[in-house]
Amino acid sequence: MAEAADRVIASYRNSDAVNENGWRAARDELSHSLLLDPDDSVRGRLRLAEGHLARIEGTTHHNTAQLNDAAERFNEAQRLLPNSPDPALGLARLYLYGFKDIDRADQGLHQAEKHGFAIGSREKSQLADGYRDRADRTYWDSRNVRGLPQEKEQIARARDDYQRALELYQAVVPYGNANASIVRVQNSLDSVNFRLQEIEHPASPESDNGDGKSGALEKLRKLLHIWR
Numbered sequence: 001m002a003e004a005a006d007r008v009i010a011s012y013r014n015s016d017a018v019n020e021n022g023w024r025a026a027r028d029e030l031s032h033s034l035l036l037d038p039d040d041s042v043r044g045r046l047r048l049a050e051g052h053l054a055r056i057e058g059t060t061h062h063n064t065a066q067l068n069d070a071a072e073r074f075n076e077a078q079r080l081l082p083n084s085p086d087p088a089l090g091l092a093r094l095y096l097y098g099f100k101d102i103d104r105a106d107q108g109l110h111q112a113e114k115h116g117f118a119i120g121s122r123e124k125s126q127l128a129d130g131y132r133d134r135a136d137r138t139y140w141d142s143r144n145v146r147g148l149p150q151e152k153e154q155i156a157r158a159r160d161d162y163q164r165a166l167e168l169y170q171a172v173v174p175y176g177n178a179n180a181s182i183v184r185v186q187n188s189l190d191s192v193n194f195r196l197q198e199i200e201h202p203a204s205p206e207s208d209n210g211d212g213k214s215g216a217l218e219k220l221r222k223l224l225h226i227w228r
Contacts, residue, residue, distance in 0.1 A: 001033040002042055009045060009086055012052075015122040023052040044080030044087075047073045051090050059098045067098040085117035093126070102130035102161075121175035128168035128178075132185055135161035139192055152199050155192050162189040 005026040012018040030046035051073035058066030071094060078087035092108030095101040109123055139158040145151045166185045169178045 001029040001036075002045070005029040005033070005045060005049065009048065013086060013089065013117065015120050018052070020053065020056050023049050023056070027053060040080045044077045044084070047077040047080065048086055048090060051077060051087070051094075055090065055094045055098060059094075067094065070094050070098070083115055085112035085115040088112035088115065089117065092123070096126055096130045100130075100133070102127070102134050105130055121172040124168045124172045125176050125178065128165045128172075128181065131161045131165035131168065132181070132188075135159075135165065135188065135192075139188070152196065155195055155199070159189065159192045159196065162192060 008018055008022050008026040011022075027046065027049040030042055030049055034042050034046055051070045054066050054070035054073060057063065058068075058070055071091065074087045074090045074094065077084075077090070081087060088108045088111040092105045092112065095108060096105035106127060109117075109119055109127070113119060135158040138154055138161065142151050142154040142158070145154065162185055166182065166189060169181045169185060172178050173182070
């Protein structure tokens with residue numbers, strides 16, 4: 001029974017998709033196995049399967065309680081399986097898509113690396129998504145401080161995240177939707193760089209051809225690139 005569950009865990013570790021039914025089957029196998037052999041290794045793998053189930057439910061339904069439950073189960077799995085990369089992989093996925101915390105997700109993947117996991121195209125693509133999404137949120141929120149000193153700082157953070165996302169997408173081409181994502185992120189990066197140039201070097205009145213209209217239209221065109 002434990003071996004059957006291990007095949008599910010290994011499948012996820014090797015970048016194959018494991019759906020909710022797969023994790024539920026693994027949980028049931030490990031629950032029965034634990035009754036026969038109350039071993040910490042079996043218990044750790046059971047907590048891992050439970051963590052993935054809570055992660056999927058919490059992410060799907062935006063349920064913070066379930067997301068917190070997933071974190072607790074992954075952390076317990078990490079304590080019971082100190083040399084395994086699997087709990088860290090679960091935490092990375094949880095922080096990326098559940099809590100929207102790209103920094104913690106990145107840390108989780110590096111923790112998995114320390115336990116022998118090789119970060120592949122799936123993980124790089126997921127990280128790229130996370131950096132891109134955070135950049136989108138930061139750039140959008142910068143509208144609330146437009147014209148204030150904080151705007152430049154926020155847009156600079158968005159630029160750095162877009163640049164990191166672009167590098168990751170370029171590293172995994174042609175995996176997934178990397179090519180389309182590169183075009184989208186490059187357009188967004190052009191927009192934030194244009195806005196930074198506006199802030200650092202305000203346009204003179206003469207650049208509007210005397211009526212102030214053409215310059216404003218060009219600014220609007222550039223700033224709308226990100227929302228296409």
